[in-house]
Amino acid sequence: MDIRLEHIKVRDLFDGYQDNGDNGVVAYGGKLDVRPAYQREFVYKPEQQKAVIDTMSKGYPLNVMYWADQGNGRYELIDGQQRTLSICSFLNNDYSCSGLFGIKQSLGFNSLPTDLQAKLSDYELTVYICDGTESEKLEWFKTINIAGEELSSQELRNAVYVGPWLSDAKRFFSKTGCAAYGLGHNYLKGTPIRQDYLEEVISWYGDSVTPKQSIEECMMQHQHDAKASDLWEYFQRVIEWVEKLFPYYRKEMKGLPWGVYYNRYHRYTYDPVLLEQEVVRLMADDDVGKKSGIYNYVLEAKIGNDKPCLLSIRAFTDTQKRTIYTQQAGKCACCGKYFSYEEMEGDHILPWSKGGKTELQNLQMLCRDCNRRKSDK
Incomplete structure (x- = not known):
């Protein structure tokens, strides 16, 4: 992968600047894609915009920017979008700043004296330009992103797989x-x-x-x-x-992997009325610890797969298990052999899936082997 350092004057960056709204923003003679169509919207506050221009007016360095070489003399801006938009929109006279070069009043770029306009226009930006494979670019963007405002994983991917x-x-x-x-x-x-x-x-x-x-x-x-x-x-x-399938909306439905469920279950026939009845029953069941798992559970159950693990069924407490262990005199309720408490496990006498509750009268203590054999049935 080739990474090259370039110093680009603000006047060259601003050349060809166009803000086309939803259709994106370009600059640098129309060769730099500053904000591709429908990418993240401008987020800098006015004081942050003005801080960028103030930094330039004092001759202080701005943070490094990163571009990706897209070939054919065209570039995609990877990091530095907010600074670039702040600079170009100021030179486009879209907003004004006070205190620039010691001038108290708020002035737009076109209102500045000619020599001060030239000073801003001649300011040099430090830009690293990357040219490589998609995987190389993705790894590079992850690395440079560690130090700055963190981009999401998808924003990093968007920087690599640019296209229509x-x-x-x-x-x-x-x-x-x-x-x-x-x-x-x-x-x-x-x-x-x-x-x-x-x-x-x-x-x-x-x-x-x-x-x-x-x-x-x-x-x-x-x-x-x-x-x-x-x-x-x-x-x-x-x-x-x-x-x-689920016409009655509940907050537990937000954020579930519905596309994954669709891929697996949409070929099966379900009755929405029966699904709703089962959802209502499980929502009211205090033994169900993970209410958001109900939707996957009922979809699986209707095609013959009982998976209580999706619901995080409430477990017996240590106090409950010790009580029954004492009542059983340390003997497994299945094989009748004696085991230490640590060698035994709590088990529902009537399985939860058949209506059994997680309560003392439905608890028995089994040795690990017997409990595993019972679970495998």
Whole structure:
């Protein structure tokens, strides 16, 4: 991988600057993609913007910026977006600053004396430009990201797998108030602008419980596709399926891997009324420690797989187990042999799945071997 250091004047950075809103921001003669379409929105506060310009006016160095060489003389800005936008929008006369060069009043760039405009325009930025494979870039971006404001894993991937597919996917999943937010914010955690929605849906994208591809492999495969409509249509199918099976929304549904459930279960036929009855019953069961696991449990149970482990069923307390151990005189309730307390385990006489409760009268102490054999049946 090739990493080169360049010193780029502000006037050259500002050349060709265009802020096209949702369609992105370019600079450096139109060759630098400052903010790709539908990427994270501008987050600097006014005082942070002014601090950037004040730093330049005093001749102090700004932090290093990082660009990726996309070939054909074009670049993608990886780290330094907020500083770059602050600089270009000031030179574009979009806001004013007070105190620059000792001038008390608040002035925009065009209102500064010509010599002071030139001083800002001649200010040199320190830029490292990376040219390498996608995997090399991803590793490099992870490394440089340690010291600065931390980017999310998906923001790092976005810096590597640049292309029309990603730009189109961001249109659906990566903007405040985007289509994915309107459709599925009740089911997704995080925020669109930090790429949480995009990361989650790509991780679901596949035909099985464990997707055949990693997120990186999926993005690499589709990198040069013209559109991401298949990803958006897949997400729509997932949400439609969820709302059909579970029309009554509960807070426990937020953040579950619904796409993974869809991949595994959507080929089966379920009765939403019966599912709701089972969900209500389990929500009211004090023995169920993990309420969010109820949805996966009922989907599995309806196809013949009983998996109480999904629910974190409340365990017997040490006091309860010692009480029954004493009553049994240290003998296993199954094989009748004597064992120390540490060699025995608490067991539901009537299994929880058949209505047994985690209470003293439903507890027996078994040796480990007997308990394992019972569990395997």
